[in-house]
Amino acid sequence: MQLSGPVILDVPSDPAVMSAVRGFTDKISRAAGLGAEETDKLVLAVDEACTNVIRHAYGNRPDGRIRISFTAKEDRLEIAIRDFGPGADPATFRGRDFSEVRPGGLGMHFIKSAVDVMEYQSQPGGGMVLKMVKFISEQETS
Amino acid sequence: MSLGGDLDMSTSPQVRKVLLPIFRKNVSHIIVDLKDVPYIDSSGIATFVESLQLSRKTQIRFSLAGACPKVESIFDLAHLKTIFEMAPDAGELIGGEQSR
Numbered sequence: 001m002q003l004s005g006p007v008i009l010d011v012p013s014d015p016a017v018m019s020a021v022r023g024f025t026d027k028i029s030r031a032a033g034l035g036a037e038e039t040d041k042l043v044l045a046v047d048e049a050c051t052n053v054i055r056h057a058y059g060n061r062p063d064g065r066i067r068i069s070f071t072a073k074e075d076r077l078e079i080a081i082r083d084f085g086p087g088a089d090p091a092t093f094r095g096r097d098f099s100e101v102r103p104g105g106l107g108m109h110f111i112k113s114a115v116d117v118m119e120y121q122s123q124p125g126g127g128m129v130l131k132m133v134k135f136i137s138e139q140e141t142s
Numbered sequence: 143m144s145l146g147g148d149l150d151m152s153t154s155p156q157v158r159k160v161l162l163p164i165f166r167k168n169v170s171h172i173i174v175d176l177k178d179v180p181y182i183d184s185s186g187i188a189t190f191v192e193s194l195q196l197s198r199k200t201q202i203r204f205s206l207a208g209a210c211p212k213v214e215s216i217f218d219l220a221h222l223k224t225i226f227e228m229a230p231d232a233g234e235l236i237g238g239e240q241s242r
Contacts, residue, residue, distance in 0.1 A: 015150065015151040015152035016152050018150055018151060018152060019148055019150070019152075022148075022181070037215075040212055040215070041219070044183060044216065044219075047150065047183050048183060048184055051150075051151045051183065051184070051185065054151065106184040106187060106188070106220050107183075107184045109219070109220065110183075110184060110216075110219060110220075113219055
């Protein structure tokens with residue numbers, strides 16, 4: 001499925017809305033042509049990215065905004081997650097070593113395993129954008 | 143203990159609040175039944191990793207039961223599937239305990 005333009009979700013930085021964000025991501029991903037397994041991983045990636053925004057960009061404040069845009073192209077689904085927090089150094093965003101069994105540090109691993117491209121960009125007016133691209137294989141679209 | 147619904151950033155703190163104090167009680171085995179949990183994210187997994195750490199400290203056995211394939215695949219993705227004691231259903235763990 002190719003859409004004529006991006007679909008944009010603008011939600012508060014409130015964990016209570018994450019269930020709705022997951023449901024929406026699931027529908028868009030399937031409609032774009034991704035299979036069930038890839039969709040599950042993508043839903044997890046969007047969830048984790050938003051969780052990172054809530055925790056790190058807004059310090060668990062529920063009154064920030066998160067803008068998630070989905071752009072479905074013939075061969076890919078592009079997702080951009082924008083926050084308006086104070087910003088941070090993307091070099092400090094890394095997952096923990098798998099050999100360490102301790103809470104935390106898994107979100108980045110989940111995001112990386114779900115998408116083909118991911119990139120953080122600082123925004124001139126403040127905040128960050130996480131851009132993710134998932135390519136759709138011919139097998140999935142057939 | 144049995145859980146129901148998604149285990150994510152909004153629900154994990156409540157689970158943590160109930161689960162972790164059980165390790166201070168006089169119990170030998172804690173089983174968390176996940177059969178009604180359709181989804182888990184890193185917040186939910188972190189709660190169980192914390193429980194596992196407490197389990198090692200207190201010598202209280204800690205097991206997860208009934209995880210659906212989707213939840214199991216997330217543990218797998220986190221390289222944690224073999225770290226936890228996981229059983230297809232809670233009855234199997236309880237039965238094993240009784241036959242000891």
